[in-house]
Amino acid sequence: MKKWYAVIGNPIGHSMSPFMHNSWFSQMEIDATYIPIQVIEEDLDRAVSSMNLLGISGFNVTIPHKEKIIPLLDILDPMAEKMGAVNTVVRLEDGRLKGFNTDGLGFVRSLEEVVGDQLKSEEVLIIGAGGAARGIAFALETLGYSHLTICNRTVEKAGAICSELEQKAAAISLQQASEQLNQFKIIIQTTPAGLKNGDFSLPFSIEKLNSTAIVADIVYNPLMTPFLEAASQKGATTVSGLGMFVHQGALAFNYWTGQSPDLLAVKKQLIENLG
Numbered sequence: 001m002k003k004w005y006a007v008i009g010n011p012i013g014h015s016m017s018p019f020m021h022n023s024w025f026s027q028m029e030i031d032a033t034y035i036p037i038q039v040i041e042e043d044l045d046r047a048v049s050s051m052n053l054l055g056i057s058g059f060n061v062t063i064p065h066k067e068k069i070i071p072l073l074d075i076l077d078p079m080a081e082k083m084g085a086v087n088t089v090v091r092l093e094d095g096r097l098k099g100f101n102t103d104g105l106g107f108v109r110s111l112e113e114v115v116g117d118q119l120k121s122e123e124v125l126i127i128g129a130g131g132a133a134r135g136i137a138f139a140l141e142t143l144g145y146s147h148l149t150i151c152n153r154t155v156e157k158a159g160a161i162c163s164e165l166e167q168k169a170a171a172i173s174l175q176q177a178s179e180q181l182n183q184f185k186i187i188i189q190t191t192p193a194g195l196k197n198g199d200f201s202l203p204f205s206i207e208k209l210n211s212t213a214i215v216a217d218i219v220y221n222p223l224m225t226p227f228l229e230a231a232s233q234k235g236a237t238t239v240s241g242l243g244m245f246v247h248q249g250a251l252a253f254n255y256w257t258g259q260s261p262d263l264l265a266v267k268k269q270l271i272e273n274l275g
């Protein structure tokens, strides 16, 4: 019998997830379809109950529901519990809904796809202290990255994430990050700075960026954010958010089907679609 999957969020019209998962279903000859469903915040409760009623086998959760969905689920994977956010839900055979978070691990996999997994003892700087930064910090720690620093406009928020990590991590201001930038090998930009129309500002000056640094962004549209563009001009290796998007999707796909999809072909198609 055909299976149904979905992504719920608001807005949802620009999501590339339906394209990606449907490509994988058709490539792998799995009889399933993935649909986008716009759900406003007030309707989240009813939307989740409907998923069960309609027999949806699994779904992704995106902005603004990643945190608020937690009390509506029956079981949480430990990583999702630690992160306080869910982006993937699996409907178990007995009908219970189990929440996972594949964003942070998806990011680290995409980073390691480009730079390998030999950089775990290098200095890592995360810019921003929102939900994405938090997930990435936990995933980096889980995978053995041992020198983490988080900088944020509101330093207290960076401090709050650091205090939840098991390892010692430093919380610094954007100004300090800018001044100490040459000390970092891996720099991960998670803020929306410079993404509004006509605003090309960076979170801070990257004058001191090392040309040997690896600079990653979590945004994939545009593929080259102003931050990556500036880093690339300084000779740094850049990693766009597209890899994170594809890897988080592949991990979700694996939870749903037990299978590992082909990442390369879908990445090429997405790049073509993004122009």
Ligand code: ATR
Binding pocket: 127, 128, 129, 130, 131, 132, 133, 152, 153, 154, 157, 190, 191, 192, 193, 194, 202, 203
């Ligand atoms: P997400 O869940 O996607 O990470 P978020 O929770 O809204 O999004 O977090 C956005 C992050 O970007 C925050 O760290 C925010 O800084 P504050 O904590 O000080 O609000 C940061 N941010 C947003 N706009 C920024 C800007 N123009 N310059 C620098 N940092 C910015």
